[in-house]
Amino acid sequence: MPSPIELHARRSIPVDVGVAYDAVLPMPLPQIFSRRFLALPPIREVRDQAGVWGSVGQTRTIVLADRGTMRETLTSVTPGASFGYDIEPLSGPLKPLVASAAGLWAFAAAGAGVEVSWHWSVTPTRAGALVMPAFGRMWQGYARQALEEIERALLAPQTS
Numbered sequence: 001m002p003s004p005i006e007l008h009a010r011r012s013i014p015v016d017v018g019v020a021y022d023a024v025l026p027m028p029l030p031q032i033f034s035r036r037f038l039a040l041p042p043i044r045e046v047r048d049q050a051g052v053w054g055s056v057g058q059t060r061t062i063v064l065a066d067r068g069t070m071r072e073t074l075t076s077v078t079p080g081a082s083f084g085y086d087i088e089p090l091s092g093p094l095k096p097l098v099a100s101a102a103g104l105w106a107f108a109a110a111g112a113g114v115e116v117s118w119h120w121s122v123t124p125t126r127a128g129a130l131v132m133p134a135f136g137r138m139w140q141g142y143a144r145q146a147l148e149e150i151e152r153a154l155l156a157p158q159t160s
Helices: 017-024 132-155
Strands: 005-013 043-047 059-064 069-078 082-090 098-110 113-124
Touching (some): 005 132, 017 098, 017 113, 017 132, 113 132
Antiparallel strands (some): 005 113, 043 059, 098 113
């Protein structure tokens, strides 16, 4: 099996760390990942999730616009700081390229706000290893869009 590739993206947002963490952990994935970036499709829906997302061991099925699916398991929760997850198995167009992925969202004070960072450790298949440089560039654009959506949600006026 080829070695994992490490992908990182981050964005500073002028809100409190705790506010950002508390909003992002349960945020609906179709809201965060609403746009395609080149070959990476948006998330259309989440299935099989019991309760509010936030407890280690919870699982859910992510359904992509291209009908691919990914099984996500929440593996770590450090309130106010980070949460991590594993993705496997995958189906659909990504299956021949990606064997599994481990993700981590982290939140740290940055100036008058928070730095939200997203890390993906992708284990490619043998065939996928050949296209990982291109996949990594696409992931960077996908991550930028996701962080823009998170910022938009965090800065949206709150209605009571």
